[in-house]
Amino acid sequence: MKTTEEQYDLVIIGGGATGAGTALDATLRGFKCLLLEKNDFAEGTSSRSTKLVHGGVRYLEAAVKKFDKSQFDLVREGLKERYRILHNAPHLAHAMTLVTPLYKWYEIPYIYIGLALYDLISGKRRLGKSRIVSKNEIMKIFPSVKKEGLAGGVRYFDGAFNDSRMAIALLQSAKKKGCVVRNYHEVLSFEHEAGKIKAVRVQDKINESQYLVRADCVINATGVFCDDIRRMDDPSVSPIVEASSGIHILVDKKFLPNEEGLMIPKTEDGRVLFMLPYLDKCLVGTTDEEAKAVDHPEVKEKDIEYLLRHMRKYFSIDIQKSDILSAWSGLRPLVTLKHTADTKELVREHYIEESKSGLITIAGGKWTSYRKMAEDVMDVVQKTRREKDFKKCQTKDFKLFGSETPLKITQEKIASMALETSVKEHLIQAYGTRALDVADFIKIYGAEKLHPAYPYLRAEVYYAVAHEFVETPLDFLVRRCNLGLIDTVATQTSLEVVTGILKEVFAWSDAKYVKKLHEAKQILDNSI
Incomplete structure (x- = not known):
C-alpha cells in the first residue's frame, strides 16, 4: 500500500x-x-455499440399507441442529446441517412407518419427530412435488396459516431x-x-x-x-440490472456499397436489424438475448448464423461465414x-x-x-452534499477534446503533409484538431503503416501511449484505432509490431513482452 x-x-x-x-x-x-x-x-x-446516436423511434411508437407522455418526453430528450453529441464532437459524430425497405404497402404511410413526427419533435435540431422512397429508388441505392414483394420504403436521419x-x-x-x-x-x-x-x-x-x-x-x-x-x-x-447480449459482424463494403444505412424494423422474432457503413466496412447487428456479465463475452455461432440468415433473407447476396472480417459481442445493462x-x-x-x-x-x-x-x-x-459551493452542469455546449476549435486550419495543415489521402482522412476523423499533435509524432517516428490495407500508423501507437492512456496492445488496436473491430486477421498481423513498440516505450522484459502478446492473442481468438 x-x-x-x-x-x-x-x-x-x-x-x-x-x-x-x-x-x-x-x-x-x-x-x-x-x-x-x-x-x-x-x-x-x-466500444461495442451499434455506433448510432438516436432519439429512440421505438419509444415514439409506444408514446403514440399508449398516449404515454413520459415516452414522448424520452424521445424529445434523446433528440436533444443526439444534437449535443453531434455538435460537441463533430469529428467523431455525424448525421447518417437510413433506409427501411418495406414489403407491405400499408406499412409505408404508417412508418412515414411516425418518422415525420420524429422530425417534428426534433425541431431545429432536425438532421434532415424523412421521406417515402419508391421501389425503384431503393433498388438503385441497394441493388442487392430482395426485390420480390418490395413495395417501397422510407428514408430518415439519425446520428452515427465512433463510440470508443x-x-x-x-x-x-x-x-x-x-x-x-x-x-x-x-x-x-x-x-x-x-x-x-x-x-x-x-x-x-x-x-x-x-x-x-x-x-x-x-x-x-x-x-x-x-x-x-x-x-x-x-x-x-x-x-437492479440484467445483461443483454448483442453481437455485430463486419463484412466487406461491397455488401453495402454506399454511405447510407439499412434498418429492418422487425425480423422474424421482432428484433431490429441494422446494416451500416462503419470505417469503410459494413457493420451488421444486432441480436439481443439474456447473458451473463463477463469481461470478454464470446460470440456465439447461433448468433452469427442468425445475422447471416437475415442478410440472405433481405438481400440477394451469397454471404458466407468466410466473408466475416470481425465479430464481437457487447453486453447492455438493462434495468x-x-x-x-x-x-x-x-x-x-x-x-x-x-x-x-x-x-x-x-x-x-x-x-x-x-x-x-x-x-x-x-x-x-x-x-x-451542500457543504461546498459547486457549479451547475456545464456540459450541454462543452466542446470535447479534438473539437475545441474549428477544423479548417487543421485540415489545411494535414492536407499539406506528404501522406496518403486515406491517412489524412483518418487523422482528421479520429483526432479532430488534435491531428496536429499526432503529426508531431509522425515527424519523429515516420509514416509507416501498421498494415498496408489500412491508414493506421506506427507513430500513432507512440502518441496513444503518451496521450490516450494505452497500456496493452489491444488498447490501441481495438479501442484507439479500431482495427480490431473491423478486421481480425489484419489485427493479428499488426499485433507483434504494436506489442514491440509498447515493449520499447515501457521497457518491458522479454518475458513480459511474451506474456502481453499471448494475452492479446487469446482475446483475439475468442472475441474482440
Missing part, C-alpha cells in the same frame, strides 16, 4: 460512457475527481480540466466509518500494488457489473428493478440509487443519453 492516502471529493468507478461523462461533468462543476476502471476505458459495452474514441475524448477533456483518470485500477473493497463509505481500496493491476483512496462520495457507473459493486457495499442488496413495485424510473431507461452507506449507483441508459445521465447523477450528488 502507498505510504500516503489520496483524498478526493468524488471517486467514480467505471470508465465507460457513463463514467467518462460523469467524470467530465463533475470536474467542470469543481469537484476534485478520480475515475477508476478495472480494465481499459470503454473496453466493454461502450468518444469515450477517450471525454476522458481527455476531463483530464485536461483536472480529473485524475486511471485504467487497470480495480476497486477491491470499501472502508466504512459510522456506516458510511469513507475510503476505497484499489488494486493497481499494472504495478501490482494496492493503495487507499479517501472520498466524500463514490459513484458506481460500472454498467453490467454495477450489482457486483453494490454487493461489495452491502451483500444483501437485490440486483429490471424486480425488487420494487415502483417502476416509473424505468421510463427514463436509467436509474439512480443511493445506498444507506452513501454509494450512488447509476444504471442502464445508452450512449446517446450519457451526458444527461451524468447530469442527473451529479445533480443527486450536489443535492445531498
Whole structure:
C-alpha cells in the first residue's frame, strides 16, 4: 500500500460512457475527481455499440399507441442529446441517412407518419427530412435488396459516431480540466466509518500494488457489473440490472456499397436489424438475448448464423461465414428493478440509487443519453452534499477534446503533409484538431503503416501511449484505432509490431513482452 492516502471529493468507478461523462461533468462543476476502471476505458459495452446516436423511434411508437407522455418526453430528450453529441464532437459524430425497405404497402404511410413526427419533435435540431422512397429508388441505392414483394420504403436521419474514441475524448477533456483518470485500477473493497463509505481500496493491476483512496462520495457507473459493486457495499442488496447480449459482424463494403444505412424494423422474432457503413466496412447487428456479465463475452455461432440468415433473407447476396472480417459481442445493462413495485424510473431507461452507506449507483441508459445521465447523477450528488459551493452542469455546449476549435486550419495543415489521402482522412476523423499533435509524432517516428490495407500508423501507437492512456496492445488496436473491430486477421498481423513498440516505450522484459502478446492473442481468438 502507498505510504500516503489520496483524498478526493468524488471517486467514480467505471470508465465507460457513463463514467467518462460523469467524470467530465463533475470536474467542470469543481469537484476534485478520480475515475477508476478495472480494465481499459470503454473496453466493454461502450466500444461495442451499434455506433448510432438516436432519439429512440421505438419509444415514439409506444408514446403514440399508449398516449404515454413520459415516452414522448424520452424521445424529445434523446433528440436533444443526439444534437449535443453531434455538435460537441463533430469529428467523431455525424448525421447518417437510413433506409427501411418495406414489403407491405400499408406499412409505408404508417412508418412515414411516425418518422415525420420524429422530425417534428426534433425541431431545429432536425438532421434532415424523412421521406417515402419508391421501389425503384431503393433498388438503385441497394441493388442487392430482395426485390420480390418490395413495395417501397422510407428514408430518415439519425446520428452515427465512433463510440470508443468518444469515450477517450471525454476522458481527455476531463483530464485536461483536472480529473485524475486511471485504467487497470480495480476497486477491491470499501472502508466504512459510522456506516458510511469513507475510503476505497484499489488494486493497481499494472504495478501490482494496492493503495487507499479517501472520498466524500463514490459513484458506481460500472454498467453490467454495477450489482457486483453494490454487493461489495452491502451483500444483501437485490440486483437492479440484467445483461443483454448483442453481437455485430463486419463484412466487406461491397455488401453495402454506399454511405447510407439499412434498418429492418422487425425480423422474424421482432428484433431490429441494422446494416451500416462503419470505417469503410459494413457493420451488421444486432441480436439481443439474456447473458451473463463477463469481461470478454464470446460470440456465439447461433448468433452469427442468425445475422447471416437475415442478410440472405433481405438481400440477394451469397454471404458466407468466410466473408466475416470481425465479430464481437457487447453486453447492455438493462434495468429490471424486480425488487420494487415502483417502476416509473424505468421510463427514463436509467436509474439512480443511493445506498444507506452513501454509494450512488447509476444504471442502464445508452450512449446517446450519457451526458444527461451524468447530469442527473451529479445533480443527486450536489443535492445531498451542500457543504461546498459547486457549479451547475456545464456540459450541454462543452466542446470535447479534438473539437475545441474549428477544423479548417487543421485540415489545411494535414492536407499539406506528404501522406496518403486515406491517412489524412483518418487523422482528421479520429483526432479532430488534435491531428496536429499526432503529426508531431509522425515527424519523429515516420509514416509507416501498421498494415498496408489500412491508414493506421506506427507513430500513432507512440502518441496513444503518451496521450490516450494505452497500456496493452489491444488498447490501441481495438479501442484507439479500431482495427480490431473491423478486421481480425489484419489485427493479428499488426499485433507483434504494436506489442514491440509498447515493449520499447515501457521497457518491458522479454518475458513480459511474451506474456502481453499471448494475452492479446487469446482475446483475439475468442472475441474482440
